[in-house]
Amino acid sequence: MKEIVVISGKGGTGKTSLTASFAVLGGEDVIVADCDVDAADMHLLLEPDFEESEDFYSGELAYISQNECIACGKCFDVCRFDGIDVVNGSYTVNELNCEGCGFCARVCPTEAITNKPLKVGKWHNSNIKTGSIMVHARLGIGADNSGKLVAKVKNEAKEIAEDEFKDYVIVDGSPGVGCPVVSSLSGAKFVVLVTEPSVSGFHDLKRVYELVKKFNIKTGCIINKFDINKSITSEIQKFLTEENIVHISSLPYDEDFTKAMTEGLTIVEYTNTNLKKLVIDSWNTILKIIP
């Protein structure tokens, strides 16, 4: 079983549209993991049935029992996160600010403070229209996206792939360069970077690749909308050569991507144009070069 992770650094480059297309092309052989748990969109294209759902807990939240609290203020003094509110002399936890470090509970002389496990989201196991399975999740509002839910989704997908003797897991990764994307990358066999030739796209590509490098994973790149700025496209190509990143393909700016999405379809289901052929070629190239 081989794990392919698709990331982009910058949002809106076409990462999810392409990942969903690859899932459709791979059909039953590909288990899908939507690790963009903060803004998960893959379900809009792959028709999951939400067969199994489970709450996900991670970290803790302090709770002050008013019966035991003697308002000594020790919790307030030690908290570094403005996590304790004092209103008319009574102490309560500010749930948005509480970091769950538990320091307050440890210094409370009357044991009025307890730590409760925090529900940070829900994960689902679904049958999808490709005839395969997708693991996906929804992070709760304002929850700590520490990468644990991402890791859960990924590990679940890997287990299913192993149990069912599937060849590939394809992961729609998280944006940015912080914890969630670090979790998305760990253990991957191949990374696909989806970028666009804009100053922001190129900037974010370089930053996220700095992170990928630390993992020492073989990497390929798809330049989407390559024709909106040909001079940046050639700069990106130069960067790929220098960094020994495989240039998988260049795709043109095409509003069919958006039109397909509006119909709830991937580009390979929506059209029969050259664009479809380019996406199919991209997937075949990935399969050929994945170590």
Place this chain on the structure above:
Amino acid sequence: MKIAIASGKGGTGKTTLSTNLAAYLSEHGDVVLCDLDVEEPNSGLFIKGDIVHKQNMYKMIPEWKEDDCTLCGNCQKVCNFHAIIQLGPTIMVFPELCHSCYACSELCPTSSLPMVRKKMGELVHYKKGNINFIESRLDIGEEQAVPLIAQTHKFVDDSFPDNVIRIFDSPPGTSCPVIEATKDANFIILVTEPTPFGLHDLKLAVETMRELNKKVGVVVNRYGIGNDDVLDYCEAEGIPLLAKIPNSRRIAEIYSSGNLIYKEFPEVKQQLEKIRFFIINELKEGAV
């Protein structure tokens, strides 16, 4: 007045709106623009100014002092983040897991874990015309954006008077970094695109902002593509639609080179004027 520009989905045009709006408002007076998308800060690619000030940003982590340590194991026990462990006769700290809560340090019976600073990123203050632009950038390998966002916020609060309009370009999504970037804002502008992805993530963003009791308005970017579901949703929910930025390949091209789009597209400038008007009215109503 603090205006945060946010979105559920990435790549909808937060930075485009932040930079163009800041530049447009600066034609009328002072503006502070602050990029809080510290994982991938992009505003600086569009607002190039002179550097006024530059500083490293630090977080506090414990540092083990062997001398008096009795290896009692208390530090490991009190750390909820597994950032400190005892391995035989050694105490090891994992800085990237540390949340700087000070529990291990202050609860150590022999004071063997003093807190020291560790660099997590860099803040740069630029000035261009009437724009003061503040950008913070998280070092690669640092996993937590929240402390850097919090400190950057504080820098802006301490450096500029309250009556200057401040625009905060926020990170995407709905999790902690977004909360940290938006929780002090008077008004939130959510940028979306009129597509199923855009709508889905807009709903999450609206829910998040309602949870925070924030007033929100929506700007639709790439208007003309996709369908009308976003507009219908805003109307049904009573969310003011502040502006519609048209979909155009030419705009994507201008943006791709790092240029401000309103200078070349009068129709975009018109939309920015609508937002400016809205902001002035908000200020007048004393809602902020």
